Amino acid sequence: MTATVRLTTAQALVRFLAAQYTERDGARARLIGATWGIFGHGNVAGIGQALLEYADVMPFHQGRNEQAMVHAATGYARQSGRLSTHAVTTSIGPGATNLVTGAALATVNHLPVLLLPGDVFATRPADPVLQQLEVPYAGDVSVNDCLRPVSRWFDRITRPEALVPAALEAMRVLTDPVETGAVTLALPQDVQAEAYDWPEEFFAERVWAVRRPGADxxxxxxxxxxxxxxxxxxxxxxxxxxxxxxxxxxxxxxxxxxxxxxxxxxxxxxxxxxxxxxxxxxxxxxxxxxxxxxxxxxxxxxxxxxxxxxxxxxxxxxxxxxxxxxxxxxxxxxxxxxxxxxxxxxxxxxxxxxxxxxxxxxxxxxxxxxxxxxxxxxxWERGVDACFTAADPDARPTQEQVLGALDAVVDATDVVINAAGSLPGDLHRLWRARSRDQYHVEYGYSCMGYEIPAAIGVSLAAPGRPVWALVGDGTYLMMPTEIVTAVQEGVPLKVVLVQNHGYASIGGLSEAVGGERFGTAYRLPAADGSLTGAPLPVDLAANAASLGMRVLRATTVRELGSALLEARDAATPTCVYVETATADTVSGAPGGQAWWDVPVAETATRPSAVRARESYERQAMTRRRHL
Incomplete structure (x- = not known):
């Protein structure tokens, strides 16, 4: 007779995850290194209790934003070579739907992450429950179905025993080099807490070999x-x-x-x-x-x-x-x-x-x-030197000179993280990567807000290495919440916060395609109602300090270099805040070396859009299909 152990579904899942490993080239790693969580009524009594029950075998990290938790798990997975990742649990409702953006990022970039959102009651003793989306044409749909198109594998565990095949399939997808991405196991809140007699074999250590197929x-x-x-x-x-x-x-x-x-x-x-x-x-x-x-x-x-x-x-x-x-x-x-x-x-x-x-x-x-x-x-290297070098070290730096100052203080152990704005273009053109994993730019989804939580994930995967999150003011305002997590857990991430008063990269693109930078600057309304007045009177450095970071303000190239050196040696979360030079004093970094197809209004009355369309049509004539 098969030996069994009586556990809730959530307890069984946590014990199962703690026993999963990957192996490649003889090196073994734990597949699910930890679980991130924000608890609500959809998961607090189920998987929340299970994580407390098995805190000795499943480390836990407390997040502040559900999307950010996925980003942290994804950053950890990338730094771990996709051999290890984290799980993320949320309550039903907005907690679950906040996972969607992070799931899409992970799947687009082929990076494994396990999502464990709570779900509505499977047995329907109360219907609808708090935060339940009622769908008139289908009784088996919940907000978690939003995760289907952004997940590489999705299942809803409506009976305890259904967890066994679902969990095994989830691990298979997470460890498959071709199929990996976000994996979602939706967990109805009543099923999470329901007890079942589980076969002990389900909790045995299991190793998932990561294949290296050769060529035909x-x-x-x-x-x-x-x-x-x-x-x-x-x-x-x-x-x-x-x-x-x-x-x-x-x-x-x-x-x-x-x-x-x-x-x-x-x-x-x-x-x-x-x-x-x-x-x-x-x-x-x-x-x-x-x-x-x-x-x-x-x-x-x-x-x-x-x-x-x-x-x-x-x-x-x-x-x-x-x-x-x-x-x-x-x-x-x-x-x-x-x-x-x-x-x-x-x-x-x-x-x-x-x-x-x-x-x-x-x-x-x-x-x-x-x-x-x-x-x-x-x-090209001579051109990079010119971009990085400031003629006047006591002047306000350009964005390229910010990168040059950072380039001067890092070595091969540092990791530089970015995802969105004008920085990815400058980094791709100019950054001098010194090691295989120093350059960490998420551009498959180019998701604003990725950098700070991802830096936490990278720091957890590579303790002791200096990890830099490079963010503009637009990206910072999207998701600074995990600064609190870094402070709580003592993760010494370094944030370089570049203030350029708006969405600079999209502003430049808008100008190029006839949009005249409409709606891209962070400014007060002018007399005509347009957002072209003075810059917004915000102090993002003070905001970072209010969240617990140590903040170093730099107003010149010289001060920036000193602040970056100090931040690199810091043992606590540290932010270097710098306001970059205005558009008429930039260093002259080279523009795009190839055309990017961004459609332009085919008809318009504003001259800028007319000129942009003429340029677009000339460039579009060079398109070709490789057949």
Whole structure:
């Protein structure tokens, strides 16, 4: 007879999660490292009680905002190489719907996170309950169904015994390199607290092997033929390089072949910035050298990238008439994009197999091609130096000089986090990544508010390393709440708060597409009612201090450098607040190196929109479909 143990559904779930592990390359990690929670009537008596019951085996973190908790878990998962993540529990109603944005971010970026929202009563003893959404045409719908399209796996546990197959399937998806993302187990509040006789085997330690599939021999042979026939190949490194921990293998491939390596936002840092084959970011926010190579490449090798819009520059960047694409990816869905030749394999395994297969042919790019990109790389680095250097150290810094000041104080152990605003473009173009995980820019969803909670997650995954959350004032105002969590838990994150009085990046885009920066500045109303008056009289540094952070104010380049050094050594959460120079005193950082397709009003009376449409139509004529 099978031995059983009587527990509530919530207790069984917590015990089960505490016994799950991943293993890759002989290294084992705990799959669910901790649980984040905000409790309400939908989960306090169920999973809340269970987390208290098993506090010795499941660490708990108290959050302030449900979306932020998901961001923290996602940051932890990315820093952990997708081998470990956190769970997030909320009550029903607004607590559950606040998960949606964080879930979408995790799924878009292929990062595992487990969501455990409370749900309405499965047995309907009271109907409707507080916070229940009544749907006239369906009795089995709750607000948690909003999580279906942003989850890679969703289930509602309407009976205790249904947890067994659902929990196992959830773990399978979380650990699958192709399918991973947000996983949701909706937990009706009565079922959470219901007792059941569980088989003891359900709680046994379970190890989920993370696969490294190799390439099909025929696909590998086709890939080798493509590379050998290429005169001007370019490799584009995506986030899959980091997920696979393929950085050293990519370094060997690049050194062996001489093929230059550009990077997406997710892939930046795949090679160190000073590696001879690293040519920087590619696409709309790319470097001049990378985008020039992309325009003339006859073969583009995508490794671990899903070819998003900024990377492909809306089908206009890769302009060589006969250009071909080779897509090395673990995901078959991405392997055929841009009419590419698929090489379906784990990034590290596939690159290793490619390098070995090319060695007998002694393939290497021509010396004149290598010299060309070396000159371009050197010229670009001189431009970065110019952007980072302030002629007057006692002047207010530009945003680029803020990055230059930070660049001067970090080393390979620091992690720099950003997600939205004008900073991702400047970082992609200018930041000098010193290690495989120093550059942490979430640009798959580009979610304002990600940075501070993600920095907490990264700090928990990499204790002892300096972690920087770079935020503009717009992003800061979206979600500063987890500063309180960092203070509570003693997480010494460093926040660089850049005050530029509004949504600067969208303001610039608005101006470019004829929108005249409408609704993008943080200003008081002018006499005509438009938001063009004086800047809002807010003090975000005082706000950060009120939430418990130590705040260092910097008004000049010189003060900024000193403040960043002090913050780096701080053992408590510390904010460096700096107001950047106005638009007419910027350092002249280069603009977009490739076109980004943002549709412009086809008809308008305002001259700015008319001019923008004319420019748009000229650029749109260069579109192409790679067939």
């Amino acid at each position: 021999p025929a696909e590998l042979a086709a890939a080798v033929r493509l590379i050998r026939s290429a005169r001007r190949p370019l490799l584009v490194a995506g986030g899959g390089v980091h997920h696979s921990r393929a950085e050293d293998t990519l370094c060997e491939f690049a050194a062996t072949t001489g093929i230059p390596v550009a990077s997406t936002q997710s892939g930046k840092g795949s090679l160190r910035f000073d590696h001879p084959q690293d040519v920087g970011g590619v696409g709309h926010t790319g470097t001049a050298v990378a985008d020039a190579l992309a325009r003339t490449a006859d073969l583009v090798i995508g490794v671990g990238t899903r070819w998003t819009d900024f990377t492909t520059a809306s089908g206009t960047l890769f302009a060589e008439p006969g250009v071909r694409f080779l897509n090395l990816t673990v995901a078959p869905h991405d392997g055929h994009k841009l009419a590419g030749t698929p090489l379906i394999a784990d990034a590290r395994t596939g690159l290793s197999e490619l390098t070995a297969a090319l060695r007998p042919h002694a393939y290497r790019v021509a010396d004149d091609y290598a010299a060309e990109y070396a000159r371009g790389k050197a010229a």
